[in-house]
Amino acid sequence: MxxxxxxxxxxxxxxxxxxxxxxxxxxxxxxxxxxxxxxxxxxxxxxxxxxxxxxxxxxxxxxxxxxxxxxxxxxxxxxxxxxxxxxxxxxxxxxxxxxxxxxxxxxxxxxxxxxxxxxxxxxxxxxxxxxxxxxxxxxxxxxxxxxxxxxxxxxxxxxxxxxxxxxxxxxxxxxxxxxxxxxxxxxxxxxxxxxxxxxxxxxxxxxxTDQLTGILNKSACTAACEKYLAAHSQNTANALFVIDIDDFKLVNDTLGHKSGDNLLEGIANVMLKIFGRNDIVGRFGGDEFCVLMKNAVSNDIISEKSQLLQSKVHEISTCLIGRDVSCSVGITVCANKRCTYSEMFSIADHALYDSKQRGKNCSTVKILR
Structure with missing residues (x-):
């Protein structure tokens, strides 16, 4: 009893x-x-x-x-x-x-x-x-x-x-x-x-929470990034990653939406493992993700994270859906100056566009000055 x-x-x-x-x-x-x-x-x-x-x-x-x-x-x-x-x-x-x-x-x-x-x-x-x-x-x-x-x-x-x-x-x-x-x-x-x-x-x-992947949805991710940058951007170096899955529509059209959902869920889990526990990870809808990497101490670490992410996307896509899928990444870095989320996102979005124009499956880094 x-x-x-x-x-x-x-x-x-x-x-x-x-x-x-x-x-x-x-x-x-x-x-x-x-x-x-x-x-x-x-x-x-x-x-x-x-x-x-x-x-x-x-x-x-x-x-x-x-x-x-x-x-x-x-x-x-x-x-x-x-x-x-x-x-x-x-x-x-x-x-x-x-x-x-x-x-x-x-x-x-x-x-x-x-x-x-x-x-x-x-x-x-x-x-x-x-x-x-x-x-x-x-x-x-x-x-x-x-x-x-x-x-x-x-x-x-x-x-x-x-x-x-x-x-x-x-x-x-x-x-x-x-x-x-x-x-x-x-x-x-x-x-x-x-x-x-x-x-x-x-x-x-x-x-x-994004119901499919379990990470933050767009509004929650945006709010979290805005709040953090308003309080800490002037004294730290931060990097904002905007990530887009290359040719994701083709995955849905040829393998079905179930495979596409499995891939998105797998990529979200990969991001949570690659980035730190204190970093902000969110899905912006469709095949686009956003990550605010806090205390990004050097360009080498940022580049390393980007390369690891691209490698893991190749790996997880082959494992989950039997097809090699890549991703394009746009990154903006703001170091020791007051930066707003909207400024960082706009520059990272342009960097993502540059990655797409360069043939996809790559990353572009821009410094916010």
Missing amino acids: LNGMGSFLKPFTKLKDKYFTEDRRNIATANLMMLLTASLAGIVILSLLIFLSPFLIKGWSATRYHMLMYVTLGLFLIFAIWYKSSAKTPDYRIVNIACMLFCVALIAHFISISVFANPDFPETLVSLSFVAAPLLFSLPLSFTALLLAVNETVFLILINNFKSAICIQHDTFSTVTAIFFSLVATWSVMRLRVLDYAARSKYQHRSR
Whole structure:
């Protein structure tokens, strides 16, 4: 049974870890918005409780503990509004710390109200805060467990010193029960959040990936190249390869589209092996590919990569479709100057045209000056 439970939880645990690692920006944005909403909602709800409670409970009046809660909620609201307006991209750690402190402060206030403001009454809001506080934000489950364990321990110590025996029994039962409900509810909500992340990731991957070859499609490749060159082109040497399969239409017309698809897929795999893991490889549709080679330190390495690519295209085509197929390559090099993707692609495209004019099955290199 334990092995079965472990095999069930292991994939979820890996996905959860990936969620907290790769989706930090979205988590921080959502948590910050929830912090703002929860702080504002807390002030409104607290005001309603203070206004309505005297009509519902004879002799009830607000205490300094209730007023202190106003101050705390107000401070968190001010922080959330200020940070949301000042930070273009919320920092994951800063937002998480703020959300954790909010959970701690919220439960601490309810504990102080129950123990010190209303010691003769059974608790009503501590158990509710045990369930509600962890559900507000996307925080690690380990924090939720620690939060509940520490606050329950503190609460039990306080009620045993300040409350009557009957209140102690009631409060102990209600808060322990609330902890179990909280853990189940928090895990369930976390599971939904993680599954939502998985669905979004799958959709984003499909929207960025060429379905046939598995490499980046045109729009994703273009965006990745533009982003990298905007940030790094001035301090590094980069080479943009534009690659076209020679007479690819003839392959489709004589051997069929299935053979053509197999060839394109094989060439894409070859490119991924030839170029570095950090290089950007994409298919621009049809028989045209594009590669941004980062940190292209010398012309010799660029020439070596081009020759290896042409050799491997010959090899893979013979293996996959039984026909020798070649490719033409146009390359532009930009070294230690600010270059845009559009500039590099335009020059590489002209270099590719020159390769075609020279009889195909060759490469042409142009330096962007």
